[in-house]
Amino acid sequence: MDGTGPVGRADRHPGDTYEDILERDSRPVPDYLRQGRIPDVGVQPVLASRYTSKEFFELEARYVWSKVWQMACREEDIPNPGDYHIYEILAKSLIVTRTADGGIKAYYNTCLHRGRKLVTLNGCKSEFRCPYHGIAWNTDGTLKDNPIGWDFPQWDGQDMSLPEAKVDTWGGFVFINFDPNAKPLAHFIKPLADHFEKFDWQNRYRSMWIQKKVRCNWKALTEAFMESHHSITTHPQILPGLADANSQYDILNDWVSRQFSAGGVPSPFLGQIPEQEIVDYMTGMAGSRRGRPMAGGPERAILPEGETARRFVADMTRQGLTAETGVDHDDASDAELLDALLYNLFPHMSFWAGHASKLTYRWRPNGLDPNSGIMDIMMHAPIPKGAPRPPPAPVTELDFDEPLSSIEGQQGSGLAAVFDQDFSNLPHVQTGLLASGNGVVHFSKYTEMRIRHLHHMIDRLIAEGQAATTALPV
Numbered sequence: 001m002d003g004t005g006p007v008g009r010a011d012r013h014p015g016d017t018y019e020d021i022l023e024r025d026s027r028p029v030p031d032y033l034r035q036g037r038i039p040d041v042g043v044q045p046v047l048a049s050r051y052t053s054k055e056f057f058e059l060e061a062r063y064v065w066s067k068v069w070q071m072a073c074r075e076e077d078i079p080n081p082g083d084y085h086i087y088e089i090l091a092k093s094l095i096v097t098r099t100a101d102g103g104i105k106a107y108y109n110t111c112l113h114r115g116r117k118l119v120t121l122n123g124c125k126s127e128f129r130c131p132y133h134g135i136a137w138n139t140d141g142t143l144k145d146n147p148i149g150w151d152f153p154q155w156d157g158q159d160m161s162l163p164e165a166k167v168d169t170w171g172g173f174v175f176i177n178f179d180p181n182a183k184p185l186a187h188f189i190k191p192l193a194d195h196f197e198k199f200d201w202q203n204r205y206r207s208m209w210i211q212k213k214v215r216c217n218w219k220a221l222t223e224a225f226m227e228s229h230h231s232i233t234t235h236p237q238i239l240p241g242l243a244d245a246n247s248q249y250d251i252l253n254d255w256v257s258r259q260f261s262a263g264g265v266p267s268p269f270l271g272q273i274p275e276q277e278i279v280d281y282m283t284g285m286a287g288s289r290r291g292r293p294m295a296g297g298p299e300r301a302i303l304p305e306g307e308t309a310r311r312f313v314a315d316m317t318r319q320g321l322t323a324e325t326g327v328d329h330d331d332a333s334d335a336e337l338l339d340a341l342l343y344n345l346f347p348h349m350s351f352w353a354g355h356a357s358k359l360t361y362r363w364r365p366n367g368l369d370p371n372s373g374i375m376d377i378m379m380h381a382p383i384p385k386g387a388p389r390p391p392p393a394p395v396t397e398l399d400f401d402e403p404l405s406s407i408e409g410q411q412g413s414g415l416a417a418v419f420d421q422d423f424s425n426l427p428h429v430q431t432g433l434l435a436s437g438n439g440v441v442h443f444s445k446y447t448e449m450r451i452r453h454l455h456h457m458i459d460r461l462i463a464e465g466q467a468a469t470t471a472l473p474v
């Protein structure tokens with residue numbers, strides 16, 4: 001390609017496309033990185049009340065959150081029988097636990113007697129005994145003990161096991177689904193699972209976990225991480241090393257969408273900048289952005305004559321990663337080493353693809369509040385060859401007004417700065433939506449196609465749920 005992009009296309013940024021950038025890379029480009037399906041999702045405005053109204057929030061609770069697979073924890077959070085991890089969404093609470101046979105179950109975290117939550121902290125137990133009256137369940141969910149069992153004749157001969165949600169796994173993650181008739185997770189996640197197979201997420205560990213409360217609807221929070229062009233104004237410091245407005249977007253199936261932004265290439269908004277400047281940016285920022293030190297150390301890396309910054313930095317990353325993990329990365333493509341390759345699984349998860357340590361996001365409503373949400377920011381790192389699995393990082397919880405830069409060790413980090421910039425917009429998005437004069441939001445046609453699709457899927461599940469509810473019995 002000549003670097004001028006798709007001649008005559010008025011519906012894309014006029015500069016290089018993501019595929020144009022890949023054509024100049026040092027390794028063959030894996031097919032899965034090519035532009036995928038672009039369904040016509042229209043250009044209709046979307047009602048601002050979808051982010052603010054209690055009624056719409058309740059529709060989502062009833063018809064969306066009750067039907068979808070949701071990431072609950074990592075398998076490494078519950079390695080041994082009796083280990084359990086509490087997953088909460090809306091007002092629901094599940095005990096996700098490892099059973100004696102090595103399986104995983106998710107029990108509703110409610111005593112079947114008077115309704116007290118059985119557990120309120122993660123841990124390991126040989127039984128789930130209610131702290132109120134002492135009725136207990138085995139870790140396989142069956143009723144174990146009732147101190148006044150003689151006074152519950154109505155339980156005689158009944159199955160008083162704890163009710164369960166469905167459980168499935170992918171890539172070392174445990175997922176739950178409240179719908180007893182849900183199809184297996186693989187049905188939904190397939191394109192993502194296929195593309196991630198080479199990155200062996202089963203053998204990664206959680207190296208970082210930050211949980212942040214934000215004063216905005218869960219969708220506004222999610223959508224802040226579903227396009228790259230907000231970098232122009234929200235993250236101007238990253239423009240030397242991120243091709244933002246010419247990112248690639250597609251929707252692989254109804255449940256999986258993705259966006260790719262090239263690294264080691266400047267934003268088209270900067271125009272042409274010296275390649276050495278890009279190298280300086282990438283080597284200065286990369287340690288914090290990717291959660292691991294770059295090869296080359298503190299000394300300035302000088303771009304060899306005739307080489308591009310992207311190829312040069314990719315090679316440094318390739319060598320660094322080989323040394324760090326003990327796994328030869330010589331065949332790794334430049335894109336899989338440098339680029340922001342974000343896959344979303346509807347409705348509330350995003351997984352970054354690539355060989356190095358990679359981010360994972362999860363978004364949820366904050367309890368039953370339409371006007372606030374919770375974002376989990378996790379990093380998952382490859383386990384070095386032959387090394388034991390490190391313990392998963394515990395969560396660091398941040399309240400509404402606590403920035404990532406307040407966390408010990410994150411002061412001055414480029415990663416914390418980027419997230420804090422994102423979170424600085426969002427309370428003003430929510431109050432702006434509440435203040436809207438025309439009551440609608442406009443998404444762009446291509447760049448924000450994934451966000452519009454998120455809304456289409458929510459509408460579809462609400463419509464399907466309402467149709468099922470109102471259907472006459474036959």
Ligand SMILES: [Fe+2]
Nearest residue numbers: 224234235422
């Ligand atoms: Fe951002």
